[in-house]
Amino acid sequence: MQKYEYIKQPKLEATVYKDSYNQRLRVDGFNGNTGRLWEYLMDEAVSHRFEKILIKARFNQVSPLMEKGFVMEGGVNGYFSGDRAFFMSRFLTDDRRNSSYWKEEDEILRAVQKLDKKAVDGTGLITVATVEHANDLAELYQEVFKLYPVPLHDPDYVKESMKNGTIFVCIEENGKIISAASAEVSSSNQNAELTDCATRPSHRKGGYMKHLLRRLENELIQQNIFCAYTIARALSFGMNAAFHQLGYRYRGRLANNCIIFDKMEDMNIWERDLSEQ
Structure with a gap:
């Protein structure tokens, strides 16, 4: 399964890419409550056994995501129409976190x-x-x-x-x-x-x-x-x-x-x- 889903809930809008082949969830952008997003993503991760969550976040979203255990792996300076995107990741298994190379x-x-x-x-x-x-x-x-x-x-x-x-x-x-x-x-x-x-x-x-x-x-x-x-x-x-x-x-x-x-x-x-x- 690889598909985009647009999430619209009270206090939350997000574009989510569900990627079972690569065992990950990718959020290409969101607005609203980080806690609500986190609850949605964890429910999906448990249901589909995803091992990694990657969120492309704006500057003001970085700290709330770090509070949820996300780490910054990189970014793209001009991603959001000239504004920077921070690539924030949360690893849900030890194997997915550890690189051999x-x-x-x-x-x-x-x-x-x-x-x-x-x-x-x-x-x-x-x-x-x-x-x-x-x-x-x-x-x-x-x-x-x-x-x-x-x-x-x-x-x-x-x-x-x-x-x-x-x-x-x-x-x-x-x-x-x-x-x-x-x-x-x-x-x-x-x-x-x-x-x-x-x-x-x-x-x-x-x-x-x-x-x-x-x-x-x-x-x-x-x-x-x-x-x-x-x-x-x-x-x-x-x-x-x-x-x-x-x-x-x-x-x-x-x-x-x-x-x-x-x-x-x-x-x-x-x-x-x-x-x-």
Whole structure:
């Protein structure tokens, strides 16, 4: 089960993403009484055996959430139409709280941040994908990812994402998509998450991803979206290096955030203000 639910109660409004696949609850924003929200989330956690709750909170909501046992794992400065979101997490099991790779991920991050930043354009043989590309995109994601947090292996899911405003860009060779990425746009919050980055193993040395990401940024600027962020596998030197070299800044790490690649993984947050270009 993966579904959004809009909660409206006396003294509480919230947008909640119920994600049984990743065994978590995610609140993408709320207004109102923190205690009421906490009661609702705990009822859901017990009913569905969720192991982690992640809330994207505004500044004035941080202290009340800390009183409920939440810890700050990071944030995105421009998430709420230019205002900062604090990523507040509550872990409901010991296994979900403890990471086996934290020291290794710190070493990867340190090595990445030593790299020089590079000038990259978003031109070249890049296509903004349409629903006609859905089958080919799903096939790409099937090859690259054994496991993924959302069902990108399903062409219908890809089509639905496009209809909801997600922008996919891709590079084709001999009529076959070899690399792709997307921007999941939130018009209400004026931000976009750069995600779904994949390159076929046979083409990994081509350096395609930086060009795809830059093209996505150009598409977002045309829509007056200036807050771009991503949540990248903390164990992936290549993906973290790509965002660092494109000018993104590290904003924290989400422990045991989602199932991706082959297991439950920690994810690094990176952000860039596109208005600074």
